[in-house]
Amino acid sequence: MQWMGLSDQNEGRLIATFLALLFLIVIRRIILFLVNRNTENIGVQYHWRKVTSYSSFGIWLLIVAGIWFQGFRSVSTYLGLLSAGIAIALQIPLTNLAGWIFILWRRPFSVGDRIQIGELRGDVIDQKIFMFSVLEIGNWVDAEQSTGRVVHVPNGKVFSEAISNYEEGFKYIWNEIPVLVTFESNWQKAKVILEEISVNHDQHLSKATEEEVRAAAGKMMIFLSKLTPIVYTSVRDHGVLLTIRYLCNPRKRRGSEEEIWEDILCAFSEQKDIDFAYPTQRYYLNHLEGKSGARAEPDKSNQSDK
Structure with a gap:
C-alpha cells in the first residue's frame, strides 16, 4: 500500500528519518536535563545547548544521508563521513580540547x-x-x-x-625609568647618583637572578652578560635623558618604581646643580650665553650711526 504516492521503500526511509530525528531530540533533552540539574551556571548551560544542538543536527544529516542514498551503505565510507560531520559540528570545542592537551603537554x-x-x-x-x-x-x-x-x-x-x-626561564623582567635633567645641570653627577640608587635597590636580587639565569641557560638559549643595573645617557629636545635599566619582579614593578623615584626626588632636592627638565620656552642669546669660540657676532644693524 502506497502513502502519498510513495513506494514502500521510500515510506520506510521516511519513517526511519522521522524516528532518527525523534531519537536525537530525546537524547538531547536528556543531556540538557542532566546538565541543568547538576549546574546552575548559565554559561555552562548555554554552552551545552549550543553543542548538543549542532551535534544533533550534524549527526541527523549523516543518518539521513545514510538512509536515502545507497552510495553511503559502505560501512567504512559511512563511518568516515560520520567522523567528518562530527568534527565539523564540534570544530570549536575540538580545537579548544586540542589546545588544552597542548597546554598540558608543552606547558x-x-x-x-x-x-x-x-x-x-x-x-x-x-x-x-x-x-x-x-x-x-x-x-x-x-x-x-x-x-x-x-x-x-x-x-x-x-x-x-x-x-x-613573564616567568618562563627566570622570574624577572627588565624595567626602565627615564629621568630627564636640563642641559645646564651637572648630568655626570646626576648619573652617578642614579647608579648608586639603582644598585642599592638591586642588591637583594643580584645573587638570585644569577642562579636563575644559569639554570635557564641549561634549558633555553638565554644568555645575559650583565644583570646589574645600568644607567644609559642620551639627549632629548628638552635636556639630557638618563635611563635606569634594572631587573625587577613583574608583580612588584610599580612598587620598585615608586621606591626608586622617591630616592631620586630626595637626592636631587639636595643638589644645587641638578634640575629636572620639562617642556618650557626661553630666549637664548647666543652672543651672550654661547661658548666663547661659538658665539655669533652681535647684530649691529639696529645701532644708529652717530
Missing part, C-alpha cells in the same frame, strides 16, 4: 604565571578543558596592575595568538 604557561596572549595580559588563575581564566592586568591601569576583571580565554587561542610568559 607554555601554568596556573599562577603572568602571561600576555594577543592583547590580553594577566595572571592565569584557572585552567579547564575548554578554556583558561586570566586575572587581567594593565588596560586602563598603569604599571601592569590588576584591573579586577577575570577574562576567560578559549584554549584554541594558543594556536593562533602569540604567548609571552
Whole structure:
C-alpha cells in the first residue's frame, strides 16, 4: 500500500528519518536535563545547548544521508563521513580540547604565571578543558596592575595568538625609568647618583637572578652578560635623558618604581646643580650665553650711526 504516492521503500526511509530525528531530540533533552540539574551556571548551560544542538543536527544529516542514498551503505565510507560531520559540528570545542592537551603537554604557561596572549595580559588563575581564566592586568591601569576583571580565554587561542610568559626561564623582567635633567645641570653627577640608587635597590636580587639565569641557560638559549643595573645617557629636545635599566619582579614593578623615584626626588632636592627638565620656552642669546669660540657676532644693524 502506497502513502502519498510513495513506494514502500521510500515510506520506510521516511519513517526511519522521522524516528532518527525523534531519537536525537530525546537524547538531547536528556543531556540538557542532566546538565541543568547538576549546574546552575548559565554559561555552562548555554554552552551545552549550543553543542548538543549542532551535534544533533550534524549527526541527523549523516543518518539521513545514510538512509536515502545507497552510495553511503559502505560501512567504512559511512563511518568516515560520520567522523567528518562530527568534527565539523564540534570544530570549536575540538580545537579548544586540542589546545588544552597542548597546554598540558608543552606547558607554555601554568596556573599562577603572568602571561600576555594577543592583547590580553594577566595572571592565569584557572585552567579547564575548554578554556583558561586570566586575572587581567594593565588596560586602563598603569604599571601592569590588576584591573579586577577575570577574562576567560578559549584554549584554541594558543594556536593562533602569540604567548609571552613573564616567568618562563627566570622570574624577572627588565624595567626602565627615564629621568630627564636640563642641559645646564651637572648630568655626570646626576648619573652617578642614579647608579648608586639603582644598585642599592638591586642588591637583594643580584645573587638570585644569577642562579636563575644559569639554570635557564641549561634549558633555553638565554644568555645575559650583565644583570646589574645600568644607567644609559642620551639627549632629548628638552635636556639630557638618563635611563635606569634594572631587573625587577613583574608583580612588584610599580612598587620598585615608586621606591626608586622617591630616592631620586630626595637626592636631587639636595643638589644645587641638578634640575629636572620639562617642556618650557626661553630666549637664548647666543652672543651672550654661547661658548666663547661659538658665539655669533652681535647684530649691529639696529645701532644708529652717530
